[in-house]
Amino acid sequence: MEVVTLDLGKNSYSINIGSGLLDNGPLIRNTISGNKVFVVTSETVACLYLERLEQALGGLEVDAIRLPDGEQFKNLETLERIVGELLANKHNRGTTIVALGGGVVGDVAGFAAATYQRGVDFIQIPTTLLSQVDSSVGGKTAVNHRLGKNMIGAFHQPNAVYIDIDVLKTLPPRELSAGLAEVIKHGILADVELFDWLEIHVDELLNLDEPAITHVIKRSCEIKANIVSIDETERGVRALLNLGHTFGHAIETNQGYGNWLHGEAVATGLVLAADLSMRTGRISPDDARRIRRLVEKFKLPVCPPPDMSATQFAELMKVDKKATDAGIRLVLIESIGRAVIVDDIEMSILEVTLESGDRLCEPI
Amino acid sequence: MEVVTLDLGKNSYSINIGSGLLDNGPLIRNTISGNKVFVVTSETVACLYLERLEQALGGLEVDAIRLPDGEQFKNLETLERIVGELLANKHNRGTTIVALGGGVVGDVAGFAAATYQRGVDFIQIPTTLLSQVDSSVGGKTAVNHRLGKNMIGAFHQPNAVYIDIDVLKTLPPRELSAGLAEVIKHGILADVELFDWLEIHVDELLNLDEPAITHVIKRSCEIKANIVSIDETERGVRALLNLGHTFGHAIETNQGYGNWLHGEAVATGLVLAADLSMRTGRISPDDARRIRRLVEKFKLPVCPPPDMSATQFAELMKVDKKATDAGIRLVLIESIGRAVIVDDIEMSILEVTLESGDRLCEPI
Numbered sequence: 001m002e003v004v005t006l007d008l009g010k011n012s013y014s015i016n017i018g019s020g021l022l023d024n025g026p027l028i029r030n031t032i033s034g035n036k037v038f039v040v041t042s043e044t045v046a047c048l049y050l051e052r053l054e055q056a057l058g059g060l061e062v063d064a065i066r067l068p069d070g071e072q073f074k075n076l077e078t079l080e081r082i083v084g085e086l087l088a089n090k091h092n093r094g095t096t097i098v099a100l101g102g103g104v105v106g107d108v109a110g111f112a113a114a115t116y117q118r119g120v121d122f123i124q125i126p127t128t129l130l131s132q133v134d135s136s137v138g139g140k141t142a143v144n145h146r147l148g149k150n151m152i153g154a155f156h157q158p159n160a161v162y163i164d165i166d167v168l169k170t171l172p173p174r175e176l177s178a179g180l181a182e183v184i185k186h187g188i189l190a191d192v193e194l195f196d197w198l199e200i201h202v203d204e205l206l207n208l209d210e211p212a213i214t215h216v217i218k219r220s221c222e223i224k225a226n227i228v229s230i231d232e233t234e235r236g237v238r239a240l241l242n243l244g245h246t247f248g249h250a251i252e253t254n255q256g257y258g259n260w261l262h263g264e265a266v267a268t269g270l271v272l273a274a275d276l277s278m279r280t281g282r283i284s285p286d287d288a289r290r291i292r293r294l295v296e297k298f299k300l301p302v303c304p305p306p307d308m309s310a311t312q313f314a315e316l317m318k319v320d321k322k323a324t325d326a327g328i329r330l331v332l333i334e335s336i337g338r339a340v341i342v343d344d345i346e347m348s349i350l351e352v353t354l355e356s357g358d359r360l361c362e363p364i
Numbered sequence: 365m366e367v368v369t370l371d372l373g374k375n376s377y378s379i380n381i382g383s384g385l386l387d388n389g390p391l392i393r394n395t396i397s398g399n400k401v402f403v404v405t406s407e408t409v410a411c412l413y414l415e416r417l418e419q420a421l422g423g424l425e426v427d428a429i430r431l432p433d434g435e436q437f438k439n440l441e442t443l444e445r446i447v448g449e450l451l452a453n454k455h456n457r458g459t460t461i462v463a464l465g466g467g468v469v470g471d472v473a474g475f476a477a478a479t480y481q482r483g484v485d486f487i488q489i490p491t492t493l494l495s496q497v498d499s500s501v502g503g504k505t506a507v508n509h510r511l512g513k514n515m516i517g518a519f520h521q522p523n524a525v526y527i528d529i530d531v532l533k534t535l536p537p538r539e540l541s542a543g544l545a546e547v548i549k550h551g552i553l554a555d556v557e558l559f560d561w562l563e564i565h566v567d568e569l570l571n572l573d574e575p576a577i578t579h580v581i582k583r584s585c586e587i588k589a590n591i592v593s594i595d596e597t598e599r600g601v602r603a604l605l606n607l608g609h610t611f612g613h614a615i616e617t618n619q620g621y622g623n624w625l626h627g628e629a630v631a632t633g634l635v636l637a638a639d640l641s642m643r644t645g646r647i648s649p650d651d652a653r654r655i656r657r658l659v660e661k662f663k664l665p666v667c668p669p670p671d672m673s674a675t676q677f678a679e680l681m682k683v684d685k686k687a688t689d690a691g692i693r694l695v696l697i698e699s700i701g702r703a704v705i706v707d708d709i710e711m712s713i714l715e716v717t718l719e720s721g722d723r724l725c726e727p728i
Contacts, residue, residue, distance in 0.1 A: 080440050083509050116515065151451060
């Protein structure tokens with residue numbers, strides 16, 4: 001088992017990565033202080049893994065809620081449902097909420113843990129690659145609003161994260177690729193060696209080779225843990241993790257949640273960020289092409305939705321959480337392995353990127 | 365103007381108490397860092413004071429939402445509405461949410477500030493006595509769930525609190541009394557001198573005599589600020605502030621929000637807590653009577669709802685946030701001026717108190 005520590009003083013916690021963790025009761029129970037547990041999971045994941053987790057938690061009182069699958073259920077109505085179940089089953093402040101599922105389950109379960117009775121303990125057991133390499137680490141929790149993604153949320157760190165790589169065997173290929181988008185992102189923004197490594201291990205990763213997948217999960221968690229430990233609540237450097245996300249969120253909002261997977265929207269966002277970084281003289285056309293090619297190799301979309309205009313993009317980007325009074329704030333690429341936050345994006349150059357969707361779709 | 369400081373290190377803030385603060389633009393603007401403000405208020409308060417506040421905030425971009433009056437609107441649906449307006453008016457992370465109203469407005473506006481884009485700045489301008497002496501201070505924010513009061517919330521401290529005592533002139537007498545319930549509570553749990561003082565200044569307070577009302581607001585804020593500064597997130601001593609509230613919340617939930625005012629339910633809760641403290645040998649029958657008499661003098665209810673059984677009380681008290689795995693946790697009175705948290709309430713004695721409702725209603 002590999003262990004990455006997220007150092008946040010008294011809120012520090014361990015991210016445990018390995019095979020068979022889901023059945024490792026003693027390990028998981030070690031981070032539960034009360035005698036009641038409430039598992040938030042999805043219908044699909046429940047069928048595959050809930051019984052095993054319940055067995056591992058033997059000795060504790062375990063209640064569970066199965067949410068319908070899909071980003072469209074990551075909303076306040078679901079929060080209300082979860083709280084209703086918690087109250088009906090008499091869970092008090094000493095309870096522990098466990099997220100067993102992907103990013104949607106983790107985000108809404110985490111927000112429930114952040115707000116139920118003003119905050120209870122929380123454990124993440126992510127079951128998609130995307131949540132394993134990104135959303136389960138760092139304490140961001142949220143639900144969506146009709147008018148914008150993740151607009152209602154809180155920072156609430158888990159007590160521990162358990163990443164069982166075996167569960168990836170049941171993950172649909174499209175979701176595996178979506179997770180790899182965040183791994184590419186981590187390489188681009190912080191680690192050129194990871195980016196280089198990804199370029200030559202595409203097949204191993206798509207085939208779920210165990211050492212390869214363990215390596216990228218661990219490296220992603222290390223990169224994210226390092227940044228979050230410096231800036232937990234995104235006052236500064238943590239914003240770098242949003243590389244590709246301002247474009248990506250605009251796509252998700254415009255297309256309706258769930259039609260584009262989050263990782264797919266981020267992948268296209270990375271291509272757009274690379275294009276804009278190239279047009280503003282930060283990276284070479286060659287590097288922009290390298291990024292686009294890697295995204296494509298992992299079977300991820302490189303072109304924005306054909307029915308989405310530059311104006312629609314710009315409007316949605318203006319209400320993004322990263323927007324300031326001064327204008328759109330974006331993360332751009334200085335070089336592969338180094339990103340930078342830019343506040344004074346020239347709208348005219350941004351528009352060129354947004355209008356160049358068609359060109360990005362051409363074969364390289 | 366009187367100023368009480370709540371000392372929470374870098375989250376410290378001032379509670380300003382005086383006449384005419386609502387029109388004091390420079391004072392209020394001093395604690396707003398961006399150029400956009402979003403006022404959450406109620407229909408009634410908006411008619412009386414919103415225009416004046418907007419004038420005081422001249423120079424800033426001010427949007428406002430008027431919520432229907434009543435505790436029944438303190439829910440997730442209202443949060444969703446507020447966030448919708450914030451997004452429609454392009455408020456970003458640099459915005460400041462201002463609560464202009466009573467406890468309901470403060471709680472829901474505060475929860476919106478705690479969760480909008482994972483947290484924005486917040487200012488409290490409480491317009492009821494109850495919110496001035498209690499809920500505007502200390503950073504507790506929440507909305508209700510169908511199955512329990514304040515079950516979804518967060519700790520989110522304001523940047524400042526502005527208490528304009530002039531606004532009490534438009535407050536209905538019933539709400540004035542409800543506010544005085546929390547003042548009595550502060551006397552009972554922390555300050556016997558305040559309790560003594562209240563006994564001989566009933567008329568001045570009910571007639572809104574300015575020095576008298578300023579005195580009890582300031583003293584209440586000092587008592588609360590002192591306790592919150594020691595224990596911001598209610599791991600220990602802050603729970604003392606819940607004196608009367610476990611009983612009170614049960615009444616509110618059973619009777620439907622809004623039928624009993626929060627302060628009225630707390631007032632009856634104080635009488636029940638005094639009764640139980642007497643029955644468990646903590647205070648004398650004389651002190652229990654003194655408490656009941658003071659509650660009565662301020663025109664507050666001393667007897668629980670006649671249609672509420674002891675069993676209904678006990679069931680609702682078990683899901684209270686203060687409940688632990690071990691059982692019902694209650695705040696009891698050691699002597700007037702000193703309270704204590706008790707975990708091992710004997711259910712048989714509690715039942716005697718809960719069944720003695722009728723007796724409590726008899727004239728003293």
